[in-house]
Amino acid sequence: MRSDTGFEQRLAALEPDLRDTVSRVYGADAASEVTRSLVAVARAAHAARPAELRALDERRLREPDWFQRSSMVGYAAYADRFAGTLRGVGERGAYLRELGVGYLHLMPLLTPRPAPNDGGYAVMDYRSVRPDLGTVDDLRDLATTLRGEGISLCLDLVLNHVAREHEWALAARAGDPDRRAFFHVHPDREVPDAYEATLPEVFPDFAPGSFTWDDELSGWVWTTFNDYQWDLDWSNPAVLREFADIILSLANLGVEVFRLDAIAFIWKRLGTDCQNQPEVHDLTRALRTVARIAAPAVLFKAEAIVGPADLPAYLGVGEQAGRVSDLAYHNGLMVQVWSMLASRDARLATYALQQLPQPPSTTAWITYVRCHDDIGWAITPEDASRVGEDAYLHRRFLADWFAGDFPGSFSRGARFQPDPATGEARTSGTCASLAGLDSAPGVVAVELAFRRVLLLYAIAFAHGGLPLIYMGDELGLLNDASYLAEPDKADDNRWMHRPLMDWDAAELRHNSATVPGRLFAGLQRLVAARRATRAIHVQGEVEPIWTGNDHVFGLCRAQAGERLLVIGNFTAEPQPVALDALRGFPLTDAAGDVDGRPVERHADVVVLAPYQHLWLADE
Ligand code: GLC
Numbered sequence: 001m002r003s004d005t006g007f008e009q010r011l012a013a014l015e016p017d018l019r020d021t022v023s024r025v026y027g028a029d030a031a032s033e034v035t036r037s038l039v040a041v042a043r044a045a046h047a048a049r050p051a052e053l054r055a056l057d058e059r060r061l062r063e064p065d066w067f068q069r070s071s072m073v074g075y076a077a078y079a080d081r082f083a084g085t086l087r088g089v090g091e092r093g094a095y096l097r098e099l100g101v102g103y104l105h106l107m108p109l110l111t112p113r114p115a116p117n118d119g120g121y122a123v124m125d126y127r128s129v130r131p132d133l134g135t136v137d138d139l140r141d142l143a144t145t146l147r148g149e150g151i152s153l154c155l156d157l158v159l160n161h162v163a164r165e166h167e168w169a170l171a172a173r174a175g176d177p178d179r180r181a182f183f184h185v186h187p188d189r190e191v192p193d194a195y196e197a198t199l200p201e202v203f204p205d206f207a208p209g210s211f212t213w214d215d216e217l218s219g220w221v222w223t224t225f226n227d228y229q230w231d232l233d234w235s236n237p238a239v240l241r242e243f244a245d246i247i248l249s250l251a252n253l254g255v256e257v258f259r260l261d262a263i264a265f266i267w268k269r270l271g272t273d274c275q276n277q278p279e280v281h282d283l284t285r286a287l288r289t290v291a292r293i294a295a296p297a298v299l300f301k302a303e304a305i306v307g308p309a310d311l312p313a314y315l316g317v318g319e320q321a322g323r324v325s326d327l328a329y330h331n332g333l334m335v336q337v338w339s340m341l342a343s344r345d346a347r348l349a350t351y352a353l354q355q356l357p358q359p360p361s362t363t364a365w366i367t368y369v370r371c372h373d374d375i376g377w378a379i380t381p382e383d384a385s386r387v388g389e390d391a392y393l394h395r396r397f398l399a400d401w402f403a404g405d406f407p408g409s410f411s412r413g414a415r416f417q418p419d420p421a422t423g424e425a426r427t428s429g430t431c432a433s434l435a436g437l438d439s440a441p442g443v444v445a446v447e448l449a450f451r452r453v454l455l456l457y458a459i460a461f462a463h464g465g466l467p468l469i470y471m472g473d474e475l476g477l478l479n480d481a482s483y484l485a486e487p488d489k490a491d492d493n494r495w496m497h498r499p500l501m502d503w504d505a506a507e508l509r510h511n512s513a514t515v516p517g518r519l520f521a522g523l524q525r526l527v528a529a530r531r532a533t534r535a536i537h538v539q540g541e542v543e544p545i546w547t548g549n550d551h552v553f554g555l556c557r558a559q560a561g562e563r564l565l566v567i568g569n570f571t572a573e574p575q576p577v578a579l580d581a582l583r584g585f586p587l588t589d590a591a592g593d594v595d596g597r598p599v600e601r602h603a604d605v606v607v608l609a610p611y612q613h614l615w616l617a618d619e
Helices: 005-026 028-047 051-062 079-083 086-091 093-099 136-148 167-173 190-196 237-251 278-294 331-343 347-354 381-386 391-402 443-462 481-485 493-497 503-510 515-531
Strands: 074-077 103-106 110-112 123-129 152-158 161-163 211-214 219-222 229-231 257-261 299-302 327-329 364-368 414-416 426-428 466-470 541-545 552-559 562-569 575-578 605-608 613-618
Touching: 005 028, 005 051, 005 237, 005 278, 028 237, 028 278, 074 079, 079 086, 086 136, 093 515, 103 257, 103 466, 123 136, 123 237, 136 152, 152 237, 161 167, 190 211, 190 219, 219 229, 237 278, 278 299, 331 347, 331 364, 331 391, 331 443, 347 381, 347 541, 347 552, 364 443, 381 391, 391 426, 414 493, 426 493, 443 466, 443 515, 443 552, 443 562, 443 613, 481 493, 503 515, 562 605, 605 613
Parallel strands: 074 103, 074 466, 103 152, 123 161, 152 257, 257 299, 299 327, 327 364, 364 466
Antiparallel strands: 110 123, 161 229, 211 219, 414 426, 541 552, 552 562, 562 613, 575 605
16 A cells, blocks of 8 residues: 555654654754654555554544543453453453443563563564464454454553563674664673662562673673563664564554553663653654654553652653653552552542643543552652651551551552562552452451442542553452462562453352442443543543542542532541532532442531542533
C-alpha cells in the first residue's frame, strides 16, 4: 500500500516538532539526519499499515477522547496466567466484556531470555512472541478479535533495557563497536563508581549495584534492574530509531497502546538519581510524534512509578502538555488509598492529592489499586508534615501494617526489598490479601474485607482516568505461595500477587452468596455507575475535598455542568458527615446504589456504614 494524504498532512504538520525535539536531545547538528531516519521509518511503516488499521486511525482521529470516556475500563493480566495462550485470551473476550472491559493490558509476551527473566521484562527478541504463548500471527489474530469486541490491546514495551541474550548484546560481546554503543559500557570502575554515588538501587536484595561486569565485553555494563537486563544507551540515536521501528511494527499487528516500561530510567545524568531526566520526556515525545505520523491510533502509557513531584511531567507540563504520554499510572492515588486504609485517616491523601495539577485535557491517568509490581510507599516529607505526620514513620508504619506486623493489622502482605538500616520496605500481596480477606476469621470480617476492596476500587473508578482492574481482584484472589517452589522466582515475592486465574472462582461470579460473586457484582456496579456519570469523563476536573470527618475521604468531579461527589468511609465503624459538608449536593437514596447499602440519613448528618461509599450526583 502507499501512503495516503492523511499521512502526508500529518508529516508536514508534525515534522518540524519532531526535528526540534530530536535536536534538544541530540543537538542541532545531528537533528536533520536523525529526523530523516525517523521519517523513513514512519513512511515504511505507514505503507505497510493494513487498511483496517488505517480505518482505525481515522476513527481515533475523529474521536480522540475514546480512552477518556467514563465508559472505558481496563484490565491487566499475564496472558499465560489468565488463559494459557494468546488464543486462550481471545476465547475469554466474553468474560472481559461481561466485566465491562474495553482495554486489555497483557504483560510482556515478546520472546524473553530463558528464566530468570523478571516476568518477561528481559526481552531477547521484540519481533517474535514467547513460543509457549503463540506466534506473531496469533498476536495479530488476538488484536483483531479483541478489536472486534471493542477491546483495545495494550502491550509492554520494555525500552530501558534488553536481555543480555538480545542480538544487540550478543553482537556487542562479539566485538561489534556499533552494537557496543547501544549500551553503557565502562572498562573500569571509575565511571560506574561516580554514578553509583547518587544512584538508588532498585532491587538491592537480589540485584545489588547498578553495573555488572561482563567478561566478553571486558567492561562494566549498566544494569539498573537485574544483571541480565542491560540498560540501553538512549544518547545513541540508533537506539531511538530501532524502537520507533519496533513500535510501528507491533502497531501494524494491531497493538493500540504501548506501556513504556520503566521509562523514568532511560536517560542517565552524572550526579543525579538518573530518573525523570528532561530527555526522558523529549524521547517520549519524539517516539510519539513518529507514531502520530504513521499510526495515529497508537497511544503511549508511561510506567513511571515515581514521587508526586515528578509524576505530572509524564503527561506533560508547560510546553510538553499533551505531547508526551497519553496515559500514565497514577502512582500517587494508588499509594494514598492504601495509606488511608491502614491509617483510617483521609487527611494526608486529601492534602497530597490536592497538590497535583489536573492532567492535560488530551491525556488521562491510569487509576489503579493493584498491579503486578510491589507498592513503593511514595509519601513525601512535604505532604506528611503538612498534616502533622512524619513521612519516614508513616512509610515504616505502612510497610509494617501491610506485612501484617502492626497491632490490629488485617493485612497479609509481605515486605519487598526491605532496608535493614531504616526498616522501610515496599509491599507485596494481592489486593484481597492486603485488604484482609485471608486473615478474616468469620462472616463479619470477610464482609469488611471485600468492602475494603470495593471502596478502593470505587475511588479509582470515580477519580477520573482510565481505571485498571488487576486480574483476579474482581474475584478476590489471595496470595499465591507456589512461586516459592520455583527456583527462578523464589527470591522475588512479587510473584505472590501474580496468581493463576481461578476459573472455578470465576464460575461463582453470579452467585451472590460467595465472595467472588459479591466482588464481581460490586465491580460491575462501579462500571455501570461510571458509565452513567458524565462528570467522570476525564476532561472534567477532580478535586479531593475535606469532609469534616478525618476518616471520610471525599472526591468531587465536575464536567460540563455535571457534578459528582463520592465520599468513602475508611474505617470499620460508622462515620457521620455533616450534610453541610456536602457542597450543596442533594442526598437521595440513590447515593447508596453503587455501594449496595442503604443511605442512613439524619436531620443534619449522613452516617456512612463501615467502608461505605456514597455517590451523589448533581445535574
Ligand atoms: C517495570 C515492571 C517491573 C520490572 C521492571 C524492570 O517496573 O513493571 O515488573 O521488574 O520494570 O523491567
